[in-house]
Amino acid sequence: MAKQKTDYLIIGNSAAGINAIEAIRERDKKGKITLVDQEDAPVYSKPLLSYYIAGKVDDEKLLYRPRDFYEKNEVVTLFGQKATAINPKQKKVFLDSGEISYDQLLLATGSSPIFPNLKGVHLKGVFVVRKFADAKGILERTRQARDVLFVGGGFVSLRTAYALHQRGLKVTIVVASDQLLSRSLDLEAANIVRTRLEQKGFKIITGRDVTQIEGREEVEGVSLDNGELVKAQLVVIGKGVRPNVSLARDSGIRVNKGILVDDYLQTNQKHIYAAGDVAETFDVAREERALNALWPNATEQGHIAGLNMAGAKRKYAGSLGMNSLEFFDLPLISMGVTNPYDKEDFEILVKRVPEKNIYKKVVLKKGVVKGAILVGEIDRAGLITGIIKEKTNVSAFKEELLEEGFGLIRLPDSLKKEKILEP
């Protein structure tokens, strides 16, 4: 491949990139679409990797779209290729092996796991959970490992820990803060999760830093900041992700933590859009720019960027931090602002049914819901998501939000009618 031309160039074959392709094809059946990705594989679901590790999905079900997706949508795939630079003025992207002129460009370059600066982090048996190869590696390692230790207690760690527990490994989770899921839950909710996991034999160590990963060639354990040595033949790092911004930054595209985009997901360079984990967007609950590297945000951003690249003028309403998890029949959902610092501005409503492990909390600011935690009872959780996104003033019925019977019928007639009753 030397020089090529394309109407639409998409860098990144995952949630944002695929949804962008589908959106472009809604509006433009003929334009040439070219897709570049370093990984040479049909699109698979990264959030499903823990289910793959658990054995719940196989190689085929891991695929996010059927294998013939690219053919059906007439996409030219350049897999196994790395984009090395962009020239926004000439509207060109340089690859390892040539260059492509584009009319519209989407940067959906995703994010990469954060590796803490620890001695031993590159030992054999130390993994992250990000790519298919990581999941394969972890599965391979379970043949010889009996003890797995997680550094970090976020959603990815917990899902993978659950998967490996189902595979019969003994699980230890070490977190630096005083609770699991510290970015998504409050202490009370996290303690319900913790208790459930401990009942099932998980060892949870909070308030401790891992100071070193021990072993010669192969990992044998980790040292903690209190001098304790915890043995493990498999160590999984779950310290979050960082957006892959270097390509954009080195090419004159404005970057803060992620790539900065306007309301239409366009960057400071015309004809260049960004979507997914790499994009820094306006968070509707926090009311500030944020990285919300989560699947539903990536797919929606990809969809909207794709529409706009193909000539629409669709505004992006903003992102929302939200996630869902279930293990040992304990479901939980967290969204938006769940644990506000400046408590004076916020009003917090809580419902507890301890014997059923139910804990529900909504966080309000001036009568508008900004976040929620739902543990044990998650049915119809999306009603709250909708109310957060819509910025509905709930003052008149806020006490009903946590009741089991809460529904659209409780909304004022004007809102309800607009939503469903009238066509």
Next chain:
Amino acid sequence: MRKIYPKEEYCLGCTLCEVYCAVEHSRSKNIFKAFKETPSPVKRILVETKNHDALALSCRHCDEPECMRACIAGAITKDKETGVVATDYDKCVGCWMCIMACSFGAIRRGSGEKIALRCDLCPDAAEPACVAYCPNEALVYEEREKEAVRVGGPKKDEEEEEEILFDG
């Protein structure tokens, strides 16, 4: 597309739609046997009540389904021809992202099975069971011009052709 629309002013809150929905989605499709099955059949319509008002709500088969965007398994699709939003239960892993995303609260967890269930408009029946068995015609199955608008959903394309400016 033809959709199920509730008529709040006629709904008595009798929940017969829930019962017949569950029966239609049981293995036997027989009201006397259905509720003895394991897993027990799950209704995909829900009657909300408030004082004397009632409203029967099921999947809106949205134009741009939030559930579909949230699905990590690629299990949810919207048929381009029929407009039906369907879940492939073979691919669904029960992660509940769709339940978190659906602002109508129209998706339910399976009973015992880790799958997220929705209204499928009763493909095996002449018309959806909830509509057929509603004693007061509070549910209708019809085509309406303007589609339902989702809560918090993205706004439609803007009319005006304003210049897109970077404001970050």
